[in-house]
Structures are given as structure tokens and as C-alpha cells.
Amino acid sequence: MSPTLFWIFAAITLGFGAATLINRNPVASALSLAVSFLGLAALFTSLSATFIGIVQVLVYAGAVMVLFLFIIMLLDLKAEQRRQVRLSALIGGVVIAGLFASQVVLVLRHFPKGNHEFPPLSLPHPDAVNIGLTLFGHYNLPFQVIGVLILVASIGVVVLSKRELN
Amino acid sequence: MNPLSLDLAVLALGLVLVFLEAFNDGKEKAFLGWIATAGIGVIFALSFLVSPQEIVATQLVPFYTADPLAIFFKRFALGTTLIVLIIAIEFRPILSHYLPASVxxxxxxxxxxxxxxxxxxxxxxASAVDFIMIFVSLELVTISFYVLVAYMRRNNPSLEAGTKYLILSALSTGFFVYGITWIFGVTGKTNLGAVGQAILSLPVENQTALLFGLALLLVGLGFKIAAVPFQLWVPDVYQGAPTPITAFLSVGSKAAGFVLLIRILDPFIKAPATSGKVQLVLVALALLSLVYGNLTAMPQLNLKRLLAYSSIAHAGYLLMALASFQNGHFKQTTVSFYLAGYLLMTLLAFLVMVVVNRVAGGDSIAHFNGLGQRAPWLAFGLTVAMLSLAGIPFTAGFMGKFFVFADAVEAHQWLLVVVGIVTVGAGFYYYLKVVRAMYWNPAKNNEPIQAGRLTQVTVGVLVFLIVALGVYPQPVLDLLK
Known part of the structure; x- marks a missing residue:
């Protein structure tokens, strides 16, 4: 992919990610997150990870975002907009985030700059087949553990949200 | 017997319980507590037929190990769950009071x-030796705790505790995952053995990034073991959560955190480039936890909250044992023995607390006034638990602390030894405060407190084990060979 496209998509991802935090209106915030996900999907696709790119759009920008919006619709939007930002909390947040970011920058400075041209990947199977083989082959045990995890999570949702337990 | 069959047996038991629940719609389901307890008890007994083995199944090799440490902590998890379920049976009347139930x-x-x-x-x-396996099993534990902590839906402190635990735990998980990605980025591996190999031959310019990843991992794990400065969640969550779950969190979650610390830090203390830095961080965490935990426990008037702060202090002693590693080897036996003693005394204290809470209606130390007359057996049990937590000779708590201090002296960690001894002295004050309330302060009413038969037997067994391990610790040490 041309570097220009990379910079454009990276800017979209980061810019809308920041907008998610800055926007006071929750709906605008959620929609910014969706656009940020789209930029991320484009970056994945450009790295020859087409499948992950598509899943990113379908699952995150699609399903998860709809869920987000549903939750937001149930909230009182006005209350959120009226809420005052406490100055101390704001300063504290900025200082901590700044410290963390500067630490990451300091660490990254130690790396040599990457100027390589990477050749396109040549894989034995199409993208999705590869993921399937890895997931159900090599990573089978963690995959099964996630199955149990999701069972527990769904039991938890029922227990905590059902109106009357019997 | 194959060690993996233990895990599968527990999985089968869990599924059976879920199905029994589902197919008994609208009927009395209290009997499930007994089935769960019996099932875990049987599997715990069976676990002593399992012997450590290197390779369980070839396709699991990169993820799963069944070495002595793993087998020890599998038994540890089963034993903890067994007693937690017994506490939960005793807790059931309080629990149903706070549930929106139609039957x-x-x-x-x-x-x-x-x-x-x-x-x-x-x-x-306990068996995971790969970052991916570690992460998914850690999440299985954490997500089930999210639900259990907030379980008493009509009790505001429980909901508050659940929310706090969810948010702070998710944050710490974020740090943990970010740390994993840095280490993967530098080494290109997720298997801990392979990471260890890669560290030894790592170019110097990548070491900063490696240490940064390690620091992030330590933030995540510090949260799990409730070490200072990652302890902010502990008091409120411990106090608000249903008591059996508080017990589970303070023992199970902490032990799991320490297994992970032993496993994850192992490659780093073997590499000369990182070993000194790891030691420095462990010593700092240990000192902070010792001082903070013991000092803040002193003014507490609520026993649950007191045990929360004491659990921070105990994390300090355990970290002290970890910090005293020598020649690239952790003192695994010391940590494991200390945790085993901690399991017995903490769960004993929580068991008595639930019975008292059910009758007297609260967990503050004042509710234990006159327990010596109202329920001599329970008061005796709680006394033994408190003495052991404080570290009086002839208890498992003393023996655990003895091993910790012996290791620290051997490793010439003098600062830790001095601070440790001073804080043990501080511990006597607040643990014995509970004993004083039980025997010297008069109760408001002198009605005897009745506990279930199973509870009374469990108190006896735990007291026996605490004293037995305090006199003759060898059986537990042998389990790790």
C-alpha cells in the first residue's frame, strides 16, 4: 500500500478515536468510534489481513456499535451533556496520560527506524483458511477455554439482569 | 491418572450443575450447593491420585504443563473452592434475602x-505456560468473579463492589494485555520457555522495550495479588461482596496471581540483564505492601475490612519471599507453603464470620462481642485463625513467616527483614483486637449461636490443619517435590 493511504487511514483511526473521547454527546461519540473502527479495518486490509479487516467491520463497526447505540438510547443523554468536568480530574487525567505517552515515546526511541519495503505475503491458503487452521489446530486449547468463558459470561448476564429469579 | 482429567472433571461438574438448575425450573434448588460441595470434594480427593508429569498430550505442550507446581496449585484451587462452597451453604439465607426471587x-x-x-x-x-493460555484462563476467573461479586442485586454495597471491581479489573487487564503485546513484539514468542530463550539472546537496544512490557505485566499482576500501589479496589470490594466470594477473592485470586508471578518472572530472573531490576521492583512492592497493609489494618472496626487490609499485608510477606530469589530460582516451596497456611486461616475466619453475620446481623468487630460464651467452638476456631494470621508459634502462619524470613536472611535482604519484623509486631495488635472482643467484651444478648453440622466439622478440620502444619510442615513441602 502506498504510504499516503497508510497516513490517511492512520489519521482517520486516531482522529476519530480522539473524537470519541472529546465529544460530549454520547451518540456522536459512539459514531466516531465506528468511523475509527473503519479506519482500523482499512489498515488491516492493507496488511493483507483481509479477513480480519472484514470481521472488524462486521463485528465491531456493525454488531458492537449497534449494541453501544442501544445502551446509549436507554440512558439519559441530557444528563451526560450537562455534567460538569471537574478541573482536578481533567488535569489528573491529562498528567497520567501524558506520563504514560511520554514513557511509550521514550521506549520507542530506542528502536531503529524501519525503512524496509516488505514484500507481499505469500501464504499457502487463503486468509480465512489460515485463521481457521491456526485457531482450531495450534490454538485449540485456548479456544476451548474461551468457550467456557463465554458460557460463564452468558450465565452471568442472565443472573444479573433477569427481573425475577426462580 | 492424567492431570488433565482433573480439569475436565471440574468442567463436567460445572455443566451438570448448570443443567440441573435449568431442568428444575421453579423448584427448590438449595440442594445444588450440596452437590457442588460433594463433587468438588470428590475431585479434591482424586487429585491425590494424580502425579506430576512432563507431557500430558503432545498437542498441548506449548500451552499446558503438569509440573509439581501446577499440580500443587490445582489442589490448592480445589481445596479453596471446597471450603468456599461450604461457606456459601452457610451464607445461603443471607443471599436469598438480597435476591429478587419469585420462589x-x-x-x-x-x-x-x-x-x-x-x-x-x-x-x-496453574498449568498455563503460554501468554495466550494465561490470558484466557485469567479472564475466565475474572469474569466469573465480576458476576459473583455483584451477585446480591438488592444490596447496594454488593452492586457498588461489583462495579468497582469490574472497572478497575478491566483496567488492570488492559495493562496486562498491553504488556504481553510488548513482550511478544520484542521476542516474537508467547510461550514462556521460548520467551526465556529469546531474552538471553536479545540485542541490547530491545531491552528497554522488554522492561517496559514487564512493567506493564507487573501492574496487571499487582492488581490480582492486591499489592500496594495497586490495592485501591481491595477494601470496598472485599466489604461489599458476598462473604464467601470475599474469601474466594482473597485466597483464590491471590494464589493465582502468585503462580502467574512465579511463572512469568521466571525467564526474567534467569537473564542477567533483567534479574537485578526485577528484584528491585519486587522489594519495593513488598516494602510498600507490608507497611501500608499493616498500618491501615490497625484502625479498622469491621472484620471484613480488617481482613481486606490484612490480605494486602500478607501479599507483602509473599512478595518478600519472591524478592529473596537466588541464582535465578524462586523459593517456590516458601511461597506455596505460605499460601497454603494463608488459605487455611483466612477461610476459617470467613467461615466463622458468615455464621456470626447470619445471627448477629453484621461483620463489625462489635458483633463478635461475647462470642466466647455464645458459641465457644466458633470462637475457638476464630481465635486460632487470628493467632495464625498474626504468626504465633505452633501455627501454620508462624511457620510460613519463619520460612519467609529465613529466605530473606539467606538472600541478605536486610531491609525487608527489619521492616517485616516490625510489621509483624503491628499485626499482633489488630488481630488480637478480635480475640479480645470475643472473650472480654460482653455481648448484647447471650443467646447461643448455632452453626450447621458441616460447618462445625470444617472448623475442626481447619483448626487441626493449622496446628498440624505449624508443628510439622513436611507433608506440604513434600507435595512440591
């Missing part, structure tokens, strides 16, 4: 099924 004891079944899954997660975590 008698409605909604209590999952309270017995979910700890079984938590136990499964703890057992997998």
Missing part, C-alpha cells in the same frame, strides 16, 4: 455453579 431460594443455584467454573479457571491458570 423460595430462587436464583441461588448459580451462586454454587459459578465458583466451580472459577475453580476451573484457577486450575487452568
Amino acid at each position: 423460595r431460594n430462587g436464583g441461588v443455584a448459580e451462586f454454587f455453579a459459578l465458583p466451580v467454573f472459577t475453580c476451573l479457571g484457577l486450575m487452568w491458570m
